Amino acid sequence: MKYVRAKINIEQPSGFRLNVDILAKQGEITALYGPSGSGKSSILRLIAGLDGGYEQHNGQPAIEITTDNQVWTSSNEHIPTHLRGVGFVFQQAQLFPHLSVRGNLEFALRRKHQPTEINIQQVTQWLGLDNLINKPISQLSGGEIQRVAIARVLLNGARVLLMDEPLGALDLPARKQILPYIDQLHQKLDIPFIYVSHAIEEVTYLADQIYLLKAGAVVKSGTTFALGSSIELNQSEGDAAAAVIKCSVSDFDNQYNITKLNFEGQDIFVSGDRRAQQSDIKVRVPARDVSLALVANTKSSILNIIHGEIDQIHQDLNETSALIRIKVGAQYILSRITRRSVDHLNLKPQQKIFAQIKSVGLLSE
Amino acid sequence: MSAGDWTALWVTAQLATITTVILIITATPLAWWLARTTHPIRTLVEPLVALPIVLPPTVLGFYLLLAFSPSSPFGQLWLNITDHTLAFSFPALVIGSVIYSLPFYVQPLQVVFENVEQSLLDAAATLGSNNLDRFFAIIIPLSRRGFVVAICLAFAHTVGEFGIVLMIGGNIPGETRVLSITLFDHVESLQYGQAHILAGGLLTFSFLLLTLVYGVNRKWQNR
Numbered sequence: 001m002k003y004v005r006a007k008i009n010i011e012q013p014s015g016f017r018l019n020v021d022i023l024a025k026q027g028e029i030t031a032l033y034g035p036s037g038s039g040k041s042s043i044l045r046l047i048a049g050l051d052g053g054y055e056q057h058n059g060q061p062a063i064e065i066t067t068d069n070q071v072w073t074s075s076n077e078h079i080p081t082h083l084r085g086v087g088f089v090f091q092q093a094q095l096f097p098h099l100s101v102r103g104n105l106e107f108a109l110r111r112k113h114q115p116t117e118i119n120i121q122q123v124t125q126w127l128g129l130d131n132l133i134n135k136p137i138s139q140l141s142g143g144e145i146q147r148v149a150i151a152r153v154l155l156n157g158a159r160v161l162l163m164d165e166p167l168g169a170l171d172l173p174a175r176k177q178i179l180p181y182i183d184q185l186h187q188k189l190d191i192p193f194i195y196v197s198h199a200i201e202e203v204t205y206l207a208d209q210i211y212l213l214k215a216g217a218v219v220k221s222g223t224t225f226a227l228g229s230s231i232e233l234n235q236s237e238g239d240a241a242a243a244v245i246k247c248s249v250s251d252f253d254n255q256y257n258i259t260k261l262n263f264e265g266q267d268i269f270v271s272g273d274r275r276a277q278q279s280d281i282k283v284r285v286p287a288r289d290v291s292l293a294l295v296a297n298t299k300s301s302i303l304n305i306i307h308g309e310i311d312q313i314h315q316d317l318n319e320t321s322a323l324i325r326i327k328v329g330a331q332y333i334l335s336r337i338t339r340r341s342v343d344h345l346n347l348k349p350q351q352k353i354f355a356q357i358k359s360v361g362l363l364s365e
Numbered sequence: 366m367s368a369g370d371w372t373a374l375w376v377t378a379q380l381a382t383i384t385t386v387i388l389i390i391t392a393t394p395l396a397w398w399l400a401r402t403t404h405p406i407r408t409l410v411e412p413l414v415a416l417p418i419v420l421p422p423t424v425l426g427f428y429l430l431l432a433f434s435p436s437s438p439f440g441q442l443w444l445n446i447t448d449h450t451l452a453f454s455f456p457a458l459v460i461g462s463v464i465y466s467l468p469f470y471v472q473p474l475q476v477v478f479e480n481v482e483q484s485l486l487d488a489a490a491t492l493g494s495n496n497l498d499r500f501f502a503i504i505i506p507l508s509r510r511g512f513v514v515a516i517c518l519a520f521a522h523t524v525g526e527f528g529i530v531l532m533i534g535g536n537i538p539g540e541t542r543v544l545s546i547t548l549f550d551h552v553e554s555l556q557y558g559q560a561h562i563l564a565g566g567l568l569t570f571s572f573l574l575l576t577l578v579y580g581v582n583r584k585w586q587n588r
Contacts, residue, residue: 048487048491050487050490050491080490080495081487081490081491082490082491082492082493082494082495082498083493084491085493086491087491088487088488088491090484090488092484094482094484094485094487094488096485096488096489096503097485097507098503098506098507107489107492107494107502108492108493111492111493111494111498112493113493152492156492156493
């Protein structure tokens, strides 16, 4: 399948209005990101055909779910869920409690939507489930349950992948363990993939396209690079606020085991040898690790100092800190500093500034 | 046990088996519908299904007798189609038993059906499972406890019915004469020895069946 598109304009009995137009293309991870209650999960359920009854709104067709070769939902069409071929990973994985791990996988394999090359052995090996295969579901940990859910979707031959907060019920170590699997799953399956989350780290790690949702509407949408460093996406993230930047490898320093990256003509250093990564490297720069200075301070232990120009200053008078967006070439980084510092340095848009970056994290590992 | 007792046992076994099979086929969907529907008509259907629990069997028997008589439209229709009168026949007993045992089958099943999470059925649907497949692959295995209880109660309750049989079945050996009626006849004619055999047998059977029900309940509780 090449794409799935969801045009939705409905009002739920509770009065909640959902009005979005989402396009998810093959080969990309499309993230629906926003606070809980913004309508993310409702969109996935409507795409899967799990919720019906909203086909009209004020006499107009209210839901149009289409793919490149089929109409799934329209005012006079409703393909039942089991014929759509959606691979759905839920927050509570919804494994069948009366079946073992193997039983759950065989359930999916026997009902697969299209022929698949992959077999149970390959899947369990990839996900490290070999030793769990005969266990009942009740004996699995949260991380194991979610891995079985991923295996189930993979064996099922889905034509489009939908994930609704798949890491939401997991603790941090389990989350870190599962996240790379989801990224690899996307590489294994060349199909449209919609990922719903309210965790900004997951979204910037995984997504190629981001839809920022609020109260049932799309506030902003764009690529992760375009949107990842925006004030809108980060303003309510507190310490999790971070810019996402695109760099390329320029050099490796064997003596210090440090790789030099090219970021808009300036240097950013990251630990280790990163020369194996040929294409663009996705780098995450946490806003709280970026401090600002009016002059270049070269006598500092801080390795990465980038000069740029202040683009936007976002201040909320109820908060101590401000979020500053700094333009560097064609890209942006974010800095979270106190409002006191903003006034103290008398920061203004268009001002030249030096950003001292304490730490950077690579996302595309 | 006399030959007549054996015949009564055979009639009873047939009646309870046929009644239970009919209930499995017709009342399972009813129990599922009651467990899931939000339709307002549910508030009428639920008490209707439960009525046989509180009604004296003779009341139900009385109305069924009227319905089965050839002078009623239903009884007339039956006569036209089968060429037999419905009242005081084995089919009459079956119809009466199905109605009388309905709540004992529906209620335990409805409870377990209500506990089947919709989210599991949603997950199954996304995996390519249609309505019927979901019923057999997910709902039935998750509800097996309820099925055992419902089937045992419906069977045992049919074996034990008396009043309604007396009203609509009469006492025709080999046709409508069931164990409970036979027991009554023995007592009336002061054949206490034979009455003891039947009463003791029914007591043991009921006890064993309920032991099975509770055992299954406990065993599958922590699933």
